[in-house]
Amino acid sequence: MELLHLRYFVAVAEELNFSAAARKLHMAASPLSQRIKDLEHELGRQLFDRSTHHVALTDAGSALLPMARDVLDRVGSIRWRLDQAAKPARSTVFVGMPAGVHPVLRARLGVLADRVGERFEVKRWPGTTADLVAAVKDGRLALTLARLPVQEASLETLHVMTERLGAVVPADRFENRESVKLADLADLAYAKSPEEILPAYFEQLDRQLDELGIKKRIQLSNTGYQGTSEIVSSGLGFSVSMLDEDSAMHGYRLENVAVLPFEDFRAQLDTGLLWRRDRGAQDIAEIVEAARGIFPEPVVR
Numbered sequence: 001m002e003l004l005h006l007r008y009f010v011a012v013a014e015e016l017n018f019s020a021a022a023r024k025l026h027m028a029a030s031p032l033s034q035r036i037k038d039l040e041h042e043l044g045r046q047l048f049d050r051s052t053h054h055v056a057l058t059d060a061g062s063a064l065l066p067m068a069r070d071v072l073d074r075v076g077s078i079r080w081r082l083d084q085a086a087k088p089a090r091s092t093v094f095v096g097m098p099a100g101v102h103p104v105l106r107a108r109l110g111v112l113a114d115r116v117g118e119r120f121e122v123k124r125w126p127g128t129t130a131d132l133v134a135a136v137k138d139g140r141l142a143l144t145l146a147r148l149p150v151q152e153a154s155l156e157t158l159h160v161m162t163e164r165l166g167a168v169v170p171a172d173r174f175e176n177r178e179s180v181k182l183a184d185l186a187d188l189a190y191a192k193s194p195e196e197i198l199p200a201y202f203e204q205l206d207r208q209l210d211e212l213g214i215k216k217r218i219q220l221s222n223t224g225y226q227g228t229s230e231i232v233s234s235g236l237g238f239s240v241s242m243l244d245e246d247s248a249m250h251g252y253r254l255e256n257v258a259v260l261p262f263e264d265f266r267a268q269l270d271t272g273l274l275w276r277r278d279r280g281a282q283d284i285a286e287i288v289e290a291a292r293g294i295f296p297e298p299v300v301r
Helices: 003-015 018-025 029-043 059-076 078-086 103-115 129-137 201-211 224-233 248-252 285-294
Strands: 048-051 054-057 091-097 120-126 143-147 155-170 189-192 217-219 237-242 257-260 268-276
Touching: 003 018, 003 029, 003 059, 018 029, 054 059, 059 078, 091 129, 103 120, 103 155, 103 285, 120 285, 129 143, 129 155, 129 268, 155 224, 155 285, 189 201, 189 224, 224 237, 224 248, 224 257, 237 248
Parallel strands: 091 120, 091 143, 189 217, 189 237
Antiparallel strands: 048 054, 143 268, 155 237, 155 257, 155 268
């Protein structure tokens, strides 16, 4: 018995008309009738009652029909079942997440995770930019978001976001102000967040502010971003952070704290997605390609 015999039988059983079944199978009625007779001979059962104007299933034909359909369904599913069986298991991929990642950027990473979801399960891993970059270099993480600049020749960088920065100031002192000049801040100390959590860009920013006349400093340690907000809220100094109200960094703001744009100073924080060059051409190439599609240009906030 061949599969074609079963396919011919099912077609006739569904149409109960040899001519209609033959058209469905793209063949002539005469050879179709002969194939059905061959099948009946092999099974030793009559499958159809035939007359000039009537075709009906016999009891044996009615019993065979669900069995034949099941066999054909199983054979028809072999291709996708094989694809499923041969497809490599989903790999878990960790992506580093520094503090204060913008919600829009976090949402885009969710899109990336969905896009590669058949092959990869994407998990987030927290840390400072320095620690996360080191983890990508030694292979503990596949990719990471990182505050730029990052100078590592072994790593590839995709610029994914630019965030404008403003002055974080005591709200009561700058009440009704929509912006500030550097001269307005000269008598306040620049409150620097702990160095262990501070992106490298802020070292450049610190030097720029010093060159432009902001000389006083308060260097915090072991306090996190909340400590900087305490200094500003108390009126002891100012800081620099993201202007966008939707930024996650605004979660650290306390009472009597406002973020205002600079009138005479431009500052921005860039974020990149980083991975090892050799891995981007091999095991995570699919993720890298998807990321380039999701971030054709950096998001600007």
